[in-house]
Amino acid sequence: MSDETTTAPPADEPGFPGLSPAPAPAQPAAPAQAGAAYRVLARKYRPAHFGDLIGQDAMVRTLTNAFAANRIPQAWMLTGVRGVGKTTTARILARALNYQTPDGSSGPTTDLTNFGVHCREIIEGRHIDVMEIDAASNNGVDNIRQINDGVRYAPVSARYKVYIVDEVHMMTGAAFNAFLKTLEEPPPHAKFIFATTEIRKVPVTVLSRCQRFDLRRVDAGLLVGHLGTICRAEGVDAEEEALAAVARAAEGSVRDSLSILDQAIAHAAGKITLEDVRSMLGLADRARVIDLFEAVMKGDIAAALNELRAQYDAGADPVVVLTDLAEFTHLVTRLKLVPEAARDNGLSQAERTRGADFAGRLSVRVLARAWQMLLRGMAEVKQADRPVMAAEMVLVRLAHAADLPTPDEAMRLLRDGAGLGGGNGNGNGGSAPRPPSGGGNTALAARPVLASANPDPVPAAVPRALAGPQIATLEDLVALASQHRDITLKLALERDVRPVRFEPGRIEFALASYGSRTLANDLSRRLKEWTNQTWIVAVVNAEGGATLREQAEAAKGQRESDAAAHPAVKAVLERFPGARIVDVRDPRAVAADATAANAPDDEYLPDAEPLFDDSEPDFDGIDF
Incomplete structure (x- = not known):
């Protein structure tokens, strides 16, 4: 038998709660033995019970209540991004289903702080009744047929026969169809646990037969605390800002964060500093990214290009620089719309204070435009043969656009008489005057986004003679x-x-x-x-x-109604039955027209436009 089964496991073995610094060896081990004994942090500190899981409180609570009420389904579907604990949770579930004390008195439970008879073998993936299947390579109908045949037999030693199918979305449509009947009505001794990163590729017929859990990305603050605990257990000294950088790079994945931490320990060969993590991952200094953001928003192209080149010479990837710039743009937008976001523990002091300052001085439209330009710029830089040059051109475009008006602002400026650079007499046609050295587009320098060190002159207003016809209605x-x-x-x-x-x-x-x-x-x-x-x-x-036309007809109708209500007109209409009002004219307007036509002063209406139309047959035979 191996030493692992005959000796007590050390405190830092997987499955043992409470991480503590590993004891220093009494004497140096041989290099070959050290290499064989080493395990990466992602495996060494893999959770062994629900208490070790971080960031998945909702799922743990649901499973705990289900086990306590004995409402255990026949299948689970675990989904989430890579490294959040899908396979680990599946193994913990298998352990909970088959938990058994040496005296055989226990049943399924989520209280797994103490190891049972089958726990170690399940956690290490070598129990005969817990089968882990990789659907990426076992995705055909024949593989499913083997599962359908084997599920009928009782487990060898455990309580349940558990099938853990990883990357289940890789199965073919025919394989899914062949699996439906067994999945819906499995034997009482069989349980299924599926894990996938592409939940949309799983047919709804399979999802409807499973209890689904969406594993969330782990919060950066929680991840920093977890990394700090592991560093103390490993006897490694690390700066908190360095761990925060590792957590940001992992993007909520616990496994990725432990892999990066493993790499950082080897890279630093001592205390892990923020500079070590930056140089290892090609990250840009967050404070320098904020300086770059400020230079771009001021339209100071020279300062922006110099800062980008300095970060590139220090080892920063141009794509990473633009990504960090986009992240800070997003942060400023969030701080502007949701000021409470400044209390996020994952933010540095510089991000919290300077980000809030920018949020108060920049408009949402400017930030949204910068975000869109950065997104397009990142795609261009990734495809460019010379990424740093492409990144510089992105910053040039961004700096020139930083103080340009939005379309409605441009309309307002035109309406108010402020030109957009036309008629300046500089020989550039309709373009703006050339700015001072290092300046951005200053055609609208009277409306700077941020106060610049080199203010530019306000363009002259467009002359009224060149403004064209005035159309207001x-x-x-x-x-x-x-x-x-x-x-x-x-x-x-x-x-x-x-x-x-x-x-x-x-x-x-x-x-x-x-x-x-x-x-x-x-x-x-x-x-x-x-x-x-x-x-x-x-x-x-x-x-x-x-x-x-409707307004004219309504006005005409109103005039006729008013005229018909006049006593004199009423008398005429009563005297001549069948007569009607054809038109009503303003005497002042008619008099003006008559004067212009040299008509007599006492002419009231032209003969061609009588007030009453007496040409109707109703007037025949009336004696005046």
């Missing part, structure tokens, strides 16, 4: 169409447009049911020709106001 637009003799567009504007929003540079309207669907495009094109400006013309799904 729909009536102005109709008059402009009439002025350019576009009768078709004029009639369409009067008849088919129900105004919703009308302002310089933007028109929104609802279209009448009989209106042309191309009216918005036609109007936008015409406005570009007539005003030398780009107008946003959109048809919106809204009720809108009345058309100009």
Whole structure:
């Protein structure tokens, strides 16, 4: 028999709660023996009972209550990202199902602090009644047929025969179908535990037969505490900031964090410092990433490029630098929208204080635009032959765009008379003046995102003579169409447009049911020709106001109603039955028209437009 079965296990063996520093050997071991005895941290500190699991409290509570109530299902489905403990949880479940004390008096339980008869073999994956199957290489119908045949036989020594199927999503569709009947009605002595990272690839017919648990990513703060406990058990001195960097790099995976920690211990050969972890993983200094973010947001391209080159020379990967920059952009956005996020234990002091400062000085639109540009830039850098050059160009674009206005801000500036760089007389056409050395795009320097050390001059306003025709209402637009003799567009504007929003540079309207669907495009094109400006013309799904024709008809009806209520008009209408009011004119307007036409002063209405229409047959035979 091996020493493992005849001697008591040391305190740091897997499955023993309470991590303690390993005792120093009395004498150096031979290199060959040391290499054979060494186990990586991910295996050495693999959880052996539910109390060792970290970050999965909801699952542990559910399983504990289920076992206590004897409501144990026939199958479980464990899903989550790599390294969060799916296979480990499956082994702990198998141990809980088959827990047995030497006297044979115990049953299934989640209280596994003490090892039972089958516990060690199950945890080490070598128990005859607990079969671990890799579905990546055993994914066919023949493999499932073997399971279906073997499940009928009782376990050899344990209480349950447990099948742990890892990466179950790799099974073929035919294999899943062959498994359904056994999975739905297994023998009482059989249990199934499935683990997968791609839960969406598992058929719903299989999911409906399993109790599903989603294992969460482990919180960075909790992971840092776990790594610190392991370092103390291993007798390794490590800075807390170094462990935080390891936890961030692991992205919530416990196994990845232990693998990185194993590598950091070998790399440091002593105390693990933050600089050791950075140089080992090619990470950028978080404080320097924040400095780079500030330079970019100020539009200081020279400082941004120098900082990127310095980090690259120090060993930082350009892709990692942009990734960290995107992460800090996301952090600033979160701090702006959710200030309570500053209490996150995983944040450094620099991230907490400077991030909150940036959150108060940057708008959400600027941060969202920077996030989108960084995401696209990371993809470009990954595909580039010279990543550092591609990263520099990403920063150049980002710095130039940092102080550009959003479309609505640009519209507002144009409306208020502030130009966007046109007519500056610098020979650059419509572009902005060249900024001072190292500056970014300063065409809108009067509206800097962050206070820059090199403020740039405010561009001159556009002269009123070059501003084009002033269009403030729909009536102005109709008059402009009439002025350019576009009768078709004029009639369409009067008849088919129900105004919703009308302002310089933007028109929104609802279209009448009989209106042309191309009216918005036609109007936008015409406005570009007539005003030398780009107008946003959109048809919106809204009720809108009345058309100009409807407004004119309503006004005409109101005038006729008011006129019919006049005593003199009433008398005339009563005197002449069948007479009706054809039109009502404003005497002042009529007088002005008459004066312009050199008509007599006492002419009230032109003869061609009588107040009453007496040409109807009803007037025949009436004696005046």
